[in-house]
Amino acid sequence: MKLTVFGEILWDVFNNEKKIGGAPFNFAAHAAREGADVRLLSAVGKDALGDEALLACTRMNLPTDGIARVDFPTGRCMVTLENDIPSYDLSGDMAYDHIPLPEDLTDTSTAFYFGTLAQRGEESRATLRKLLFGDGQQYDEIFLDINIRQHYYSDELIEESIRAATILKISREEIGVLQIPGDLPVICKTLLKKYGNLKMILVTMDRDGAMVYERGGKITRSEKPNCEVVSTVGAGDAFSAAFLVHYLNGCSIDECLKRANRLAGWVCGHVEAVPVYPMDDIRKWKAIYRLLNHVETETYDCGTLCDSACCICKGSTKDMGIYLFPGEHLLLRESEKEEDWLTWELQDPAEIEFPESWTGPVYFVNCKTPPVCPRKWRPLQCRTFPLKPVIDENGVLELIWEDEELPYTCPIIEQNLPIHDSFYKATYTVWMHLLRDPRIMDLVQSWS
Numbered sequence: 232m233k234l235t236v237f238g239e240i241l242w243d244v245f246n247n248e249k250k251i252g253g254a255p256f257n258f259a260a261h262a263a264r265e266g267a268d269v270r271l272l273s274a275v276g277k278d279a280l281g282d283e284a285l286l287a288c289t290r291m292n293l294p295t296d297g298i299a300r301v302d303f304p305t306g307r308c309m310v311t312l313e314n315d316i317p318s319y320d321l322s323g324d325m326a327y328d329h330i331p332l333p334e335d336l337t338d339t340s341t342a343f344y345f346g347t348l349a350q351r352g353e354e355s356r357a358t359l360r361k362l363l364f365g366d367g368q369q370y371d372e373i374f375l376d377i378n379i380r381q382h383y384y385s386d387e388l389i390e391e392s393i394r395a396a397t398i399l400k401i402s403r404e405e406i407g408v409l410q411i412p413g414d415l416p417v418i419c420k421t422l423l424k425k426y427g428n429l430k431m432i433l434v435t436m437d438r439d440g441a442m443v444y445e446r447g448g449k450i451t452r453s454e455k456p457n458c459e460v461v462s463t464v465g466a467g468d469a470f471s472a473a474f475l476v477h478y479l480n481g482c483s484i485d486e487c488l489k490r491a492n493r494l495a496g497w498v499c500g501h502v503e504a505v506p507v508y509p510m511d512d513i514r515k516w517k518a519i520y521r522l523l524n525h526v527e528t529e530t531y532d533c534g535t536l537c538d539s540a541c542c543i544c545k546g547s548t549k550d551m552g553i554y555l556f557p558g559e560h561l562l563l564r565e566s567e568k569e570e571d572w573l574t575w576e577l578q579d580p581a582e583i584e585f586p587e588s589w590t591g592p593v594y595f596v597n598c599k600t601p602p603v604c605p606r607k608w609r610p611l612q613c614r615t616f617p618l619k620p621v622i623d624e625n626g627v628l629e630l631i632w633e634d635e636e637l638p639y640t641c642p643i644i645e646q647n648l649p650i651h652d653s654f655y656k657a658t659y660t661v662w663m664h665l666l667r668d669p670r671i672m673d674l675v676q677s678w679s
């Protein structure tokens with residue numbers, strides 16, 4: 232699914248440290264992680280910060296061909312946090328005020344995202360108007376994250392922006408700017424009546440969670456993310472990205488809100504607006520493997536109980552192998568420098584029943600000579616079988632026996648044999664680490 236994102240790329244500066252940001256950039260990076268094919272239209276300067284911004288885009292897998300280099304400084308914003316609430320100081324005439332019209336106006340995107348800040352510059356605003364109202368532009372959805380910053384808005388700009396959108400995202404604090412009397416549902420009803428183009432309004436309400444008010448009056452609410460807050464910078468953009476991507480994928484509003492909350496909660500636990508997914512780091516996988524290197528289900532290799540049933544799967548007609556978790560391939564590729572023991576297959580997560588947040592290819596490996604393998608390189612699924620993680624109704628991690636139908640009989644499951652306490656504890660610790668990666672959390676939730 233293709234998504235065009237228009238607006239600012241800027242450096243958020245916290246206490247002399249700088250982090251790449253800007254709501255459209257954050258949104259684009261999160262949307263790409265959630266599986267969208269993103270086209271980012273923006274501008275950076277011909278300066279060192281511009282070079283770094285393009286590098287940051289590449290690192291986030293965002294294409295840079297829609298990002299112009301212009302004769303203005305790359306955007307920057309001073310961010311201060313008070314009680315975890317960010318405030319922003321945006322200054323000067325910046326590159327993102329001068330986003331030019333792209334040479335290639337062909338756009339096959341399903342949806343378009345924009346906000347108000349980049350429209351403070353006449354040049355960017357004129358470009359946006361042409362993109363939204365030009366000939367032949369037909370998006371299924373136009374998502375406006377109103378994102379009011381300082382004094383960079385006017386009644387006329389807000390009016391024109393809302394008139395262009397099909398989905399409006401606004402925070403409870405921002406809604407006052409619209410000067411509509413009444414409580415939130417009344418304000419949303421009034422807005423939907425005034426703007427026939429809007430299908431729904433998404434209101435974020437800080438500690439009270441979020442609410443979606445749909446045309447027709449249906450209200451869906453969600454609790455605020457359950458997380459320890461380090462910084463809320465970028466959380467709203469993550470929320471918008473997850474909501475829109477999953478909405479475009481056909482998820483129910485309830486499901487979109489759940490996924491949006493989950494991603495926003497994870498971002499709140501980090502200083503960065505777009506944190507690196509934890510398990511994309513080979514050092515983390517090394518630590519995980521180390522934790523499990525010295526524990527077995529029993530004090531001996533349980534494969535002797537069953538003639539290594541789960542390695543060999545005698546009589547199975549299925550192509551047996553093991554799926555790797557996000558980032559795990561980094562470590563197993565290393566193993567191949569020492570051993571030639573795996574065959575690799577790349578699978579498309581969309582064609583197998585994996586969560587939509589699994590955007591990259593999924594690696595499926597087969598052991599060449601099972602049950603003989605280099606023990607220190609066994610993939611995670613081998614190491615933790617037959618324990619399976621699930622999340623209970625209180626959000627607590629539990630380990631249960633694998634309950635999927637298997638093409639072999641595992642005596643540990645069948646006979647409910649006791650397993651070694653150290654194995655249980657190490658496996659629990661490992662899953663607690665893995666669940667910090669929202670993709671793995673999505674997978675485990677799908678099993679629960």
Ligand code: SF4
Nearest residue numbers: 533534537540541641
């Ligand atoms: S986990 Fe079960 S099936 Fe696999 S080797 Fe051990 S006893 Fe056999």
Ligand code: SF4
Nearest residue numbers: 542598601602604613
């Ligand atoms: S990695 Fe080793 S234990 Fe796991 S399936 Fe392959 S041969 Fe069996």
